[in-house]
Every structure is written in C-alpha cells, then in structure tokens.
Amino acid sequence: MPQLPLSPGSTLGILGGGQLGRMLSQAASRLGFDVVVLDPERDSPAGRVSAHQIVAAYDDPDALTALGRAADVVTFEFENVPAASIERLADAGALVAPGPTALRVSQDRVDEKTFLNAVGAPTVAFAVVDTLDDLVVGLTELGLPALLKTRREGYDGKGQVWIHAVEDAPAALESLGGRAAILEAKATFVRELSVIAARDWDGHMTVYPLGENRHEGGVLRTTLAPAAVDEKTQVRARAIAEAILDGLDYVGVLGVELFDLGDDVLLVNEIAPRVHNTGHWTQDGCICDQFEQHIRAVTGWPLGPTTACARIEMTNLLGDEIDQWRVLSAQADERLHLYGKAEARPGRKMAHVNRVLGSV
Incomplete structure (x- = not known):
C-alpha cells in the first residue's frame, strides 16, 4: 500500500476512457502524475492524453491485475464499471478511491434511495x-x-x-x-439543482456552490453557477452532501442532483460517485476545478478551494453541434472544452463550453 500523499511522478489508474477520464487525466498531468487508463475502446479520449492505455474489458482479470500493479491509486470515471472489478482490485491490495461500496450503492436505484433516506438525504x-x-x-x-x-x-x-x-x-x-x-x-419541483462535493482519506470535506440545471429530452443542456439560492438552501444542500459522503466513507468527488421544491425543501434525485457534468462550470469558475479536486482527494493531497471566482453558464454540445467549434473558439467570454471523440452521433456529448457571465 503506497504512502499518502502520493508524490509527483506517481501513477494514477483510471477505469474508463471517456471524456470524464480525459479531463481527470489532464488534471493529473498538471499535478505531475502519470496516468494509465483501462478501457475497451482503443485510442479512447482519455487514453490519447495519458501515458498508457490498457485495452480490455472492465472485468478482464489480467487487465485488472496489470492496472493494479501499474498504478499507485485507482479511480473510475463512470458508475457503470462493474463493482466486482473495484472489489477485485481492492482485494488484491490496490488503493482504490472511491471504494466499492459507493459504486455498488449507486448502481442500483433501490439501494441508492434506501441508503439516501437512511442517512437523512430524503428522496421522492x-x-x-x-x-x-x-x-x-x-x-x-x-x-x-x-x-x-x-x-x-x-x-x-x-x-x-x-x-x-x-x-x-x-x-x-x-x-x-x-x-x-x-x-x-412525481416530484413537483421549482428547479433542479446540483452540488459537487469532495472528501479526502481523513474525512475532510469541501463543497462547491450550487448549480442550477436545465435539461432537454432527458439530457443536461445547461448549468448556471453559482445558482441564485438563499443561504438556507445552500446550507441544506451542503448538509445533504456531507451526510452522503460520510455515510459512504467516500474518497473523491461526488455529484448530487437535487429537486428544489421551494420553501427550503430539497430532495435528492440521484448521486454520481464521480466527477459530474453539472460540475464542469468549475473549470472556469473556480481556482480548483472538480477534476483537480478529485485527483487531490484520491492521491492524499490537500483539498483545494471551492469558492467561485466567476459566474459561469455551462452548455453541452451534442452531436453535430461540435461543428460550431470555429465560432465558439473565437469568443472572448467563452472557453471551449473538446472531448476528442471521433464520431458525432446525434445526442452524443462531444464538448462543452463555459461562458463567463461576470465576477461573483
């Protein structure tokens, strides 16, 4: 078991080679870590910006053994990685964060809602x-x-x-x-909010300001952050996030989607045991974004500041909307984040753009 905090030059393993893995790898590289990705897709978005990629299924025992030997700590970019794979890595002595409990709970909606209500995070x-x-x-x-x-x-x-x-x-x-x-x-809510929070190995926690989300056809379209909420709502969201983090003995960044029913009443829609689409605004709205925060948490580094330094409107680019890159990249108040995906299928998340609306 490696000693924490991991020093620069250590290796981070990531299960999953999509856009979240790509941005995690980029954040890890800025902090001096090498990254090895395990993903079944050759030349995955994350693999192309990492030191090495293992091309194999997420439950391939030989690939998991190789990943565990190569990496000083292993994390994952999305919750559909088999929980058994995380358990296999942990049982073999690899340092894994978040742990298998968080993944197992989040993969079953009944287990998830049962857990949430048990820790005082109410749901529908x-x-x-x-x-x-x-x-x-x-x-x-x-x-x-x-x-x-x-x-x-x-x-x-x-x-x-x-x-x-x-x-x-x-x-x-x-x-x-x-x-x-x-x-x-059915939840009769005023709006959907989300909160991005992090917890380290010692139980220290930090929470970003709330974001307000708008969906189209079940897909997130925009997040506006920091959301215009009163202090009671922010405090309640923070308490919910911290209860979930502690209840899971969690290490890393966690996304929590919330229904705002008004009158300071919040219900949890679902949790994501990873960096989250609604936290992309932090890349240009905070000194320490959610990707660096996750790397800091799992490698034992001090958690970074979560105070917003700008108001951001994050917009997902889906399918052939990626063709707007020439126009978007020329805007002084917008920053484009491209995912490196080869095929722009309809509805597929290809990139996002953060528009700076001003200081907070």
Missing part, C-alpha cells in the same frame, strides 16, 4: 417493481403520474418511462424489457 417516495402486480400496487400507493425506471443502468433519460394511467402499466413494464425496476412518485 418509491416502490420496488419486480412484477406487473408490484407496478399496479405502486401506482395505487404513489399516485399518477409516476416514473418507472430500470433499477440498474440507464442515463440521460434512457431506461425510464412516465405512466399516466394504470392501464398503461403493462406496456410501460414491457418497454423496459422485463428488467427489475423502481417506481418513483
């Missing part, structure tokens, strides 16, 4: 759905409309369907392919 009411009878009972108890989601996987609006009438229940369940599901009560 929900029901476990294994059969059509479960779904009908859940609709009766939670009311209509209600949102049916797969328990596992699904993101950016995928793997979920709204039910507006009981007679629509069979078709809704069938649309999820018979997978285990969760039914969630």
Whole structure:
C-alpha cells in the first residue's frame, strides 16, 4: 500500500476512457502524475492524453491485475464499471478511491434511495417493481403520474418511462424489457439543482456552490453557477452532501442532483460517485476545478478551494453541434472544452463550453 500523499511522478489508474477520464487525466498531468487508463475502446479520449492505455474489458482479470500493479491509486470515471472489478482490485491490495461500496450503492436505484433516506438525504417516495402486480400496487400507493425506471443502468433519460394511467402499466413494464425496476412518485419541483462535493482519506470535506440545471429530452443542456439560492438552501444542500459522503466513507468527488421544491425543501434525485457534468462550470469558475479536486482527494493531497471566482453558464454540445467549434473558439467570454471523440452521433456529448457571465 503506497504512502499518502502520493508524490509527483506517481501513477494514477483510471477505469474508463471517456471524456470524464480525459479531463481527470489532464488534471493529473498538471499535478505531475502519470496516468494509465483501462478501457475497451482503443485510442479512447482519455487514453490519447495519458501515458498508457490498457485495452480490455472492465472485468478482464489480467487487465485488472496489470492496472493494479501499474498504478499507485485507482479511480473510475463512470458508475457503470462493474463493482466486482473495484472489489477485485481492492482485494488484491490496490488503493482504490472511491471504494466499492459507493459504486455498488449507486448502481442500483433501490439501494441508492434506501441508503439516501437512511442517512437523512430524503428522496421522492418509491416502490420496488419486480412484477406487473408490484407496478399496479405502486401506482395505487404513489399516485399518477409516476416514473418507472430500470433499477440498474440507464442515463440521460434512457431506461425510464412516465405512466399516466394504470392501464398503461403493462406496456410501460414491457418497454423496459422485463428488467427489475423502481417506481418513483412525481416530484413537483421549482428547479433542479446540483452540488459537487469532495472528501479526502481523513474525512475532510469541501463543497462547491450550487448549480442550477436545465435539461432537454432527458439530457443536461445547461448549468448556471453559482445558482441564485438563499443561504438556507445552500446550507441544506451542503448538509445533504456531507451526510452522503460520510455515510459512504467516500474518497473523491461526488455529484448530487437535487429537486428544489421551494420553501427550503430539497430532495435528492440521484448521486454520481464521480466527477459530474453539472460540475464542469468549475473549470472556469473556480481556482480548483472538480477534476483537480478529485485527483487531490484520491492521491492524499490537500483539498483545494471551492469558492467561485466567476459566474459561469455551462452548455453541452451534442452531436453535430461540435461543428460550431470555429465560432465558439473565437469568443472572448467563452472557453471551449473538446472531448476528442471521433464520431458525432446525434445526442452524443462531444464538448462543452463555459461562458463567463461576470465576477461573483
């Protein structure tokens, strides 16, 4: 087990080679670390900016062994990495952060909501759905409309369907392919907020200002930060984030999506045990952004400052919107962050742009 804090020149392992892994690798490089990425896609976005990439499936035992031997600490860029892979690395003596508990909890929506309510981070009411009878009972108890989601996987609006009438229940369940599901009560919220927080190996925590998010078709379109919230809302969001971090004995950066119901009432929509799309604004709005913060946390370095130094509007560029790069790169008040993806498929996140709206 390496001694913390890791010194510059140490090696960070990242499971996942997408855009989050790419920006984590870039942040690690600025701090003097080498990076090895494990991803099944050859020439992945993260792999191309890292010292080395292992091309293999996330559950390949030989690849995991190689990653554990090469890296002084291993982290991951997204929560669909098999929890068993993280457990295998930890059992083999590798230093892994966040740990397998956080990944396991976040991969199942029932486990996630059960955990959140247990630590005092309230969610909407929900029901476990294994059969059509479960779904009908859940609709009766939670009311209509209600949102049916797969328990596992699904993101950016995928793997979920709204039910507006009981007679629509069979078709809704069938649309999820018979997978285990969760039914969630409708949340009548004023807006969606998110909070990005970090915790180190010693339990020290730090929290960024809230962001306000707007979605289109289930995909995040923009985040405005710092959000215009009162002090009570900021304090409540911080308390929720810290309760989650402590409850998971978490190390690293965590994203928490929140429903703001008004009157200082916040419900947790979901958590992401990683750096988060709604935290991209920190790259140009804070001295220490969420990617550097994650690297600092997992390598045992002191956590950086989270105070905002500018107001930012972050906008995701999807699909062929990436073709706007010439215009966007010429704007004095905008900073473009490209992900290095080869194919601009419809709805695929290709880049984001941070527009500086002024000082805070």
